[in-house]
Amino acid sequence: MATAPVDTLSMDTYEFPTQRLRSRIDDPERMPLVLIACGSFSPITFLHLRMFEMAADYARFNTNFEVVGAYISAVGDAYKKTGLAKAEHRINMCNLAVQQSSWISVDPWEALHEEYLETAKVLDHFDREINEIRGGIETPSGPKKARIALLAGADLIQTMSTPGVWAEADIDYILRNFGAFIVERSGTDMDEALATLQPWRDNIWVIQQLVQNDISSTKIRLFRRRDMSIRYLVPEPVVQYIEEHDLYGEDGQGQSDDKGKGRKAGESIAAPTSSGSS
Numbered sequence: 001m002a003t004a005p006v007d008t009l010s011m012d013t014y015e016f017p018t019q020r021l022r023s024r025i026d027d028p029e030r031m032p033l034v035l036i037a038c039g040s041f042s043p044i045t046f047l048h049l050r051m052f053e054m055a056a057d058y059a060r061f062n063t064n065f066e067v068v069g070a071y072i073s074a075v076g077d078a079y080k081k082t083g084l085a086k087a088e089h090r091i092n093m094c095n096l097a098v099q100q101s102s103w104i105s106v107d108p109w110e111a112l113h114e115e116y117l118e119t120a121k122v123l124d125h126f127d128r129e130i131n132e133i134r135g136g137i138e139t140p141s142g143p144k145k146a147r148i149a150l151l152a153g154a155d156l157i158q159t160m161s162t163p164g165v166w167a168e169a170d171i172d173y174i175l176r177n178f179g180a181f182i183v184e185r186s187g188t189d190m191d192e193a194l195a196t197l198q199p200w201r202d203n204i205w206v207i208q209q210l211v212q213n214d215i216s217s218t219k220i221r222l223f224r225r226r227d228m229s230i231r232y233l234v235p236e237p238v239v240q241y242i243e244e245h246d247l248y249g250e251d252g253q254g255q256s257d258d259k260g261k262g263r264k265a266g267e268s269i270a271a272p273t274s275s276g277s278s
């Protein structure tokens with residue numbers, strides 16, 4: 001059974017998570033980089049986790065940055081989107097998903113807010129916590145400010161060209177002060193997505209997916225509604241959490257009949273059942 005963190009989160013007890021943030025880099029030539037992935041994460045998938053690994057490899061081989069940490073920041077409940085589970089569940093699933101990572105953290109700050117927070121404000125929060133409050137990252141030549149950058153898929157960056165989704169001022173603020181690492185996504189034309197963002201091209205890094213992966217949260221929710229297996233598409237503790245909390249079933253509830261009984265969580269209906277497992 002997945003052991004999910006207890007729901008004791010609140011802004012009163014909130015502390016910025018730093019356990020997986022490196023406080024020092026040894027190469028004086030490199031610039032510290034912290035990657036921030038913003039999104040719904042309803043639920044988090046293996047693709048979301050791969051995005052961080054792809055970006056870290058990209059930064060190491062193609063840039064002068066050294067990744068010192070990374071954060072998942074899930075939107076709060078005020079972000080009205082189809083299929084959005086409660087923030088508490090999404091944060092719990094994200095925490096379960098990064099259990100095995102030494103450098104990816106989950107920051108509940110955004111999700112703990114009742115009101116919707118624009119991405120610019122979220123990135124400001126990380127800048128404040130890491131660079132202002134903690135004074136940046138130590139290097140052999142003294143402390144350096146970490147570059148805070150948005151990590152996003154091509155579909156998210158494409159919405160920046162869709163009228164009415166982002167304020168012009170926010171796009172400029174984000175891409176001028178922070179920048180973005182963009183992971184290509186099948187179905188999104190990268191040239192088209194970047195067409196209107198040329199003024200900020202020096203702050204945009206495009207990452208090719210060498211192994212094409214198009215897992216999406218939408219597909220996970222769809223599979224759940226159809227009573228299909230989601231195993232090996234999301235981390236196992238997340239499969240178990242979804243099952244235990246009856247998330248993403250019909251009408252957002254669990255199974256409407258007993259077809260799934262006797263199966264292990266998330267397993268295909270074709271899988272043989274074993275006694276005692278449910």
Ligand SMILES: Nc1ncnc2c1ncn2[C@@H]1O[C@H](COP(=O)(O)OP(=O)(O)OP(=O)(O)O)[C@@H](O)[C@H]1O
Nearest residue numbers: 039040041047152153156185213214215216217218
């Ligand atoms: N298959 C994918 N390839 C590239 N980027 C992805 C992929 N899936 C998600 N992302 C990116 O992950 C970030 C968080 O995404 P989000 O939570 O919206 O996931 P999603 O799978 O796109 O969700 P949904 O299906 O609910 O719209 C976004 O920047 C999004 O572009």
Ligand SMILES: NC(=O)c1ccc[n+]([C@@H]2O[C@H](COP(=O)(O)O)[C@@H](O)[C@H]2O)c1
Nearest residue numbers: 038039040075118119120165166167170
């Ligand atoms: N104006 C803004 O700051 C703005 C606009 C659209 C989306 N976003 C962000 O992009 C992400 C989109 O996530 P989804 O793809 O799950 O909808 C969210 O983190 C959302 O807050 C921000």
